Amino acid sequence: MAAVLNSVRAFFAPSSFVIDAENPGDVVARENLLDRAMGVERRKKSSEKLRRGRIPADGLALVARDRDGHVIGTVRLWNVEAGVGMDGNAINALLLGPLAVDPEHGGKGVGSALMRAAIMEAKQRGHGAILLVGDAPYYERFGFFAAKAQHLVMPGPFERSRFLALELEEGWLDGVAGILVPTGRMLATAPVRKAA
Numbered sequence: 001m002a003a004v005l006n007s008v009r010a011f012f013a014p015s016s017f018v019i020d021a022e023n024p025g026d027v028v029a030r031e032n033l034l035d036r037a038m039g040v041e042r043r044k045k046s047s048e049k050l051r052r053g054r055i056p057a058d059g060l061a062l063v064a065r066d067r068d069g070h071v072i073g074t075v076r077l078w079n080v081e082a083g084v085g086m087d088g089n090a091i092n093a094l095l096l097g098p099l100a101v102d103p104e105h106g107g108k109g110v111g112s113a114l115m116r117a118a119i120m121e122a123k124q125r126g127h128g129a130i131l132l133v134g135d136a137p138y139y140e141r142f143g144f145f146a147a148k149a150q151h152l153v154m155p156g157p158f159e160r161s162r163f164l165a166l167e168l169e170e171g172w173l174d175g176v177a178g179i180l181v182p183t184g185r186m187l188a189t190a191p192v193r194k195a196a
């Protein structure tokens with residue numbers, strides 16, 4: 001992870017921001033940023049069904065920080081099963097989202113740096129494909145296309161033209177069909193105290 005992040009720092013973020021691993025101290029700043037960038041309606045998205053109560057995929061929760069260390073961008077990826085392949089075996093993949101950048105820092109390459117870092121890290125960790133729901137004109141520049149996800153379905157309402165995929169390993173999604181199912185580890189819940 002450190003190697004990838006260092007190369008991202010050097011290549012994509014010469015001065016004004018760095019890409020870093022998200023840590024527990026970032027949670028409040030990240031939630032506030034998401035509300036500002038996407039509005040509270042974000043919680044009703046179908047992607048949210050695949051994330052709720054789960055932990056992001058190992059090493060795949062990244063933030064962008066300004067020079068003072070403040071969170072100005074975020075991206076997370078999640079483990080899912082993306083239907084079954086032609087041999088009937090379940091196919092593992094990642095679901096990306098949300099990606100968001102603080103509106104005050106938009107248009108400076110923060111979103112692109114987060115995307116490139118996430119893709120590099122996912123590839124280095126041996127994942128085969130990344131799926132997401134988003135604006136094709138933005139995500140096509142990173143290699144995401146609707147055709148690759150044409151036989152897959154989100155577990156809830158979604159726009160087919162916005163459901164996109166990137167293969168990290170060529171042919172990973174060939175002949176793959178079905179509905180996305182979350183497979184990431186569950187968040188630990190606090191034990192419920194019983195009244196005496």
Ligand SMILES: CC(C)(COP(=O)(O)OP(=O)(O)OC[C@H]1O[C@@H](n2cnc3c(N)ncnc32)[C@H](O)[C@@H]1OP(=O)(O)O)[C@@H](O)C(=O)NCCC(=O)NCCS
Nearest residue numbers: 037038099100101106107108109110111112134135137138
């Ligand atoms: C989308 C988002 C992450 C982009 O972050 P960013 O740091 O501003 O992006 P970058 O600086 O790396 O890239 C800017 C480029 O992306 C383009 N772009 C930004 N949002 C776009 C969109 N929704 N569709 C198409 N292009 C878009 C800009 O026009 C700009 O193009 P240019 O390079 O030709 O000038 C950010 O605007 C955001 O957080 N939006 C709200 C949350 C959201 O919608 N997230 C999901 C995206 S579908």
